[in-house]
Amino acid sequence: MKIVVLVKQVPDSTEIRVDKATGTLIRAGVPSIINPDDLAGVEEALKLKETTGATVTIVSMGPPQASEMLKELYARGVDECVLITDRKFAGADTCATSSTLAAALDKLGYDLIIAGRQAIDGDTAQVGPQTAERLGIPQVTYVDEIKAVNGDTITVKKALEDCEQIIEAKLPVVLTTLSGMNNPRYMNCNDIVDSMNKEVTVWTFDDLGIDESKVGLAGSPTKVHSTFTKDVSADTETFTLPANETAKLIAQTLKEKQLITK
Amino acid sequence: MxxxxxxxxxxxxxxxxxxxxxxxxxxxxxxxxxxxxxxxxxxxxxxxxxxxxxxxxxxxxxxxxxxxxxxxxxxxxxxxxxxxxxxxxxxxxxxxxxxxxxxxxxxxxxxxxxxxxxxxxxxxxxxxxxxxxxxxxxxxxxxxxxxxxxxxxxxxxxxxxxxxxxxxxxxxxxxxxxxxxxxxxxxxxxxFQPDFKDTDAKVVVKEVIEKVIEGVDITKCDILVGAGRGAENCLDMVKAVAAELGGEMCCTRAVIDDGFADKELQVGQTGKTVRPSLYIACGISGACQHVAGMDKSDMIIAINRDPQAEIFSVSNMGFIGNVEEILPLLKDEIIAAKKA
CATH class of the missing domain: 3.40.50.620 (HUPs)
Incomplete structure (x- = not known):
C-alpha cells in the first residue's frame, strides 16, 4: 500500500503578534512548524507502515526552504519526500492548490491519501476535499482514528459535533486528520543521521504537466481584496475601583439592562 | 450585467x-x-x-x-x-x-x-x-x-x-x-429531481455513536461567564455567578489545556463561537483566538488585573481588578439585586 501524506509548513500562529504602530503582522522570529493536523496524519501513516508494511510518501507545496521541514520527516521514518515548488504556484487559493497537488498525486500514484483537516495559517479545511474531488476519489473528513485496513477497505472513526461515526471506505480515498488523535513520535537518533543523506525530490511546474491557467493566482477564483488587523469595535469604558464598588456597578448595570431576572 | x-x-x-x-x-x-x-x-x-x-x-x-x-x-x-x-x-x-x-x-x-x-x-x-x-x-x-x-x-x-x-x-x-x-x-x-449517475455508495457509515454531551450547549446560552487563566483558581465562583444569572460558564483554550474544564466549554477559534446577550470575561487576557469566538456578544464586561489586557479593547465595560476578590462580591450583589 502506498500512502501519500499532504503536509504544509506554516508559521506558528500562536507566536504571531501584531505591530500596533503599523497594524501589520510581525513575522520576524516566528518559527515555522509542520502544520499540527498534518503531523497527526504523518503519524497515522507511520503506524500503518509498521502494521501493514505500507510505504509513506510526503508531498508538500511551498517555498524551497520547506525542504528542511521535509528532512525532519525523514528522521521520523517516512520513505520519500516530494516538494512542489515554483514561482508559478505563488498566490494559489485552495482551488489552484488542489489542482496542483492532484497533478503531483497522479504522477506519484497512491492507494491512500492523508491530509490534515486544516492548516493553522489559513484555517480553510478545503484542500483535502478539493484534492479528492480533482482526483475523482471519495473522502472522509474529520478523521479521529484509523481503525483498520482490510484489503481495499479502510475503517475510520469520524468526529462530528454531536456524534462519532464508524465509516468504511473503499481505497483509494482521501482522509483528513485531526491533531490530537495521536501523539506524534519523536525523531529517532539513527534516523536523524540517515536523514542527512536523504534527498528531497523537488518538482517544479514543468514536472507536473498541468495547464498554467489552473495554478497560482491565475487558477484561483478567490482574490484578496484587502487585509486588515482587527476590527476596532466597542468604545470601552474602563474602571479602576475597589472590589466591592466594582461588584456593585456590574450588578447595577446588569439590572438596568434587565439581565438580572428573578 | x-x-x-x-x-x-x-x-x-x-x-x-x-x-x-x-x-x-x-x-x-x-x-x-x-x-x-x-x-x-x-x-x-x-x-x-x-x-x-x-x-x-x-x-x-x-x-x-x-x-x-x-x-x-x-x-x-x-x-x-x-x-x-x-x-x-x-x-x-x-x-x-x-x-x-x-x-x-x-x-x-x-x-x-x-x-x-x-x-x-x-x-x-x-x-x-x-x-x-x-x-x-x-x-x-x-x-x-x-x-x-x-x-x-x-x-x-x-x-x-x-x-x-x-x-x-x-x-x-x-x-x-x-x-x-x-x-x-x-x-x-x-x-428538483437530481440524476445520480452512480448510485453505488463509496463511503458507508457503519455505526453512529451518539456523544454524551456533559452539561450544556454553550452556543445556545444567553448569558455566559467566561473563565481565562486568571480565573483558574476560582472556577467554582465563576460557575456560581453564572448560575445566579441563569447562565453558564465557558472557558478559554488555556483553561481547557490546563485540564480544568471539558473541551465542550471552549470558546474561540478552535472551540465554539458564541453570541450571548451578555458575556462576562473573567481573567481572560483577550488573545485574538478567543476573541474571535465571542466578540459578537451583545454586551461584554471584562474583569482583569492587567490594565493592558487585550480583552478591554473588545469590551463595553472593563474593570481592572482581581477576579478572585470581585466574583464573590458580585455574586452577593446579584442575589441582592434579585431581591430588590
Whole structure:
C-alpha cells in the first residue's frame, strides 16, 4: 500500500503578534512548524507502515526552504519526500492548490491519501476535499482514528459535533486528520543521521504537466481584496475601583439592562 | 450585467439532520435578507436549498425564516448526509438554478460538502466568513466582500470572487443573528429531481455513536461567564455567578489545556463561537483566538488585573481588578439585586 501524506509548513500562529504602530503582522522570529493536523496524519501513516508494511510518501507545496521541514520527516521514518515548488504556484487559493497537488498525486500514484483537516495559517479545511474531488476519489473528513485496513477497505472513526461515526471506505480515498488523535513520535537518533543523506525530490511546474491557467493566482477564483488587523469595535469604558464598588456597578448595570431576572 | 448571464439571487444551503433543521441555515437566511435589501435595484430573492428525504413539509419553515423560495431535493439517497450524493445533488441544483452566491454553514457537514462542490464547478469558496457585505462600488454585479480571520485570528482578509459564479462562502454557526420566524410569510416551493449517475455508495457509515454531551450547549446560552487563566483558581465562583444569572460558564483554550474544564466549554477559534446577550470575561487576557469566538456578544464586561489586557479593547465595560476578590462580591450583589 502506498500512502501519500499532504503536509504544509506554516508559521506558528500562536507566536504571531501584531505591530500596533503599523497594524501589520510581525513575522520576524516566528518559527515555522509542520502544520499540527498534518503531523497527526504523518503519524497515522507511520503506524500503518509498521502494521501493514505500507510505504509513506510526503508531498508538500511551498517555498524551497520547506525542504528542511521535509528532512525532519525523514528522521521520523517516512520513505520519500516530494516538494512542489515554483514561482508559478505563488498566490494559489485552495482551488489552484488542489489542482496542483492532484497533478503531483497522479504522477506519484497512491492507494491512500492523508491530509490534515486544516492548516493553522489559513484555517480553510478545503484542500483535502478539493484534492479528492480533482482526483475523482471519495473522502472522509474529520478523521479521529484509523481503525483498520482490510484489503481495499479502510475503517475510520469520524468526529462530528454531536456524534462519532464508524465509516468504511473503499481505497483509494482521501482522509483528513485531526491533531490530537495521536501523539506524534519523536525523531529517532539513527534516523536523524540517515536523514542527512536523504534527498528531497523537488518538482517544479514543468514536472507536473498541468495547464498554467489552473495554478497560482491565475487558477484561483478567490482574490484578496484587502487585509486588515482587527476590527476596532466597542468604545470601552474602563474602571479602576475597589472590589466591592466594582461588584456593585456590574450588578447595577446588569439590572438596568434587565439581565438580572428573578 | 452580461458578465454572469443568468446568475441571480442569494442561495442558502439549509442543513438538516433527521428532518431537523440546524439554526445556522436560518442565521444565513436572515443575513441574506439584509444583503438583498442592500441592493434593491437588483431585485434579488433569498432562496433556501433543502436536501433530504421526506423533508418537503419543512420548506414552509424555511420560508417562515425568510426565504422567498425553497428548492427541495427529496431523494432516498439523500436521507442521511453523504459527501458523494449531496455533492452530486447540490452541483446539479447550482447548474440548474444558477445562484449568484451560495452560503453554507461551516459545520462539519458544510466544511465537507462546500469545498467538494466548489472544486467540481471551479467556483471560489471563502471559509469561515465573519462578515459579508455587498461591494458598494460593484452593486450591479452583486459582488460580495467576504471577510474572514486568518493566522489564528491575527489578520483579517476580505476575499472576493470577481470572475466566477456562484460566489461561495461558509459561515460558522452563531456568527450571524437569526431573525424571529414569521409563519404568515408566503413563498414558492420548487421541487428538483437530481440524476445520480452512480448510485453505488463509496463511503458507508457503519455505526453512529451518539456523544454524551456533559452539561450544556454553550452556543445556545444567553448569558455566559467566561473563565481565562486568571480565573483558574476560582472556577467554582465563576460557575456560581453564572448560575445566579441563569447562565453558564465557558472557558478559554488555556483553561481547557490546563485540564480544568471539558473541551465542550471552549470558546474561540478552535472551540465554539458564541453570541450571548451578555458575556462576562473573567481573567481572560483577550488573545485574538478567543476573541474571535465571542466578540459578537451583545454586551461584554471584562474583569482583569492587567490594565493592558487585550480583552478591554473588545469590551463595553472593563474593570481592572482581581477576579478572585470581585466574583464573590458580585455574586452577593446579584442575589441582592434579585431581591430588590
Amino acid at each position: 452580461a458578465k454572469f448571464e443568468g446568475y441571480k439571487d442569494i442561495y442558502v444551503f439549509v442543513e438538516q439532520k433527521n428532518g431537523e433543521i440546524a439554526n445556522v441555515g436560518y442565521e444565513l437566511i436572515s443575513e441574506a435578507r439584509k444583503l438583498v435589501a442592500s441592493i434593491p435595484h437588483m431585485n434579488y430573492s433569498v432562496v433556501g436549498i433543502l436536501l433530504g428525504h421526506n423533508i418537503k413539509d419543512k420548506a414552509q419553515d424555511v420560508i417562515a425564516h425568510g426565504a422567498d423560495r425553497v428548492v427541495v431535493v427529496d431523494h432516498e439517497l439523500l436521507k442521511d448526509y453523504s459527501t458523494q450524493f449531496y455533492t452530486d445533488a447540490l452541483t446539479q441544483v447550482i447548474n440548474e438554478f444558477k445562484p449568484d452566491s451560495l452560503l453554507t454553514g461551516a459545520t462539519v457537514l458544510g466544511r465537507d460538502l462546500a469545498p467538494r462542490v466548489a472544486a467540481r464547478i471551479n467556483a471560489g469558496l471563502t471559509a469561515d466568513a465573519t462578515k459579508i457585505e455587498m461591494d458598494p462600488e460593484k452593486q450591479d454585479e452583486a459582488l460580495l466582500l467576504v471577510t474572514r480571520p486568518t493566522f489564528g485570528g491575527n489578520l483579517f482578509g476580505t476575499i472576493i470572487c470577481p470572475d466566477t459564479r456562484p460566489q461561495m462562502a461558509t459561515i460558522r454557526p452563531n456568527v450571524f443573528a437569526m431573525d424571529a420566524p414569521d409563519a404568515s410569510r408566503s413563498g414558492e416551493v420548487v421541487e
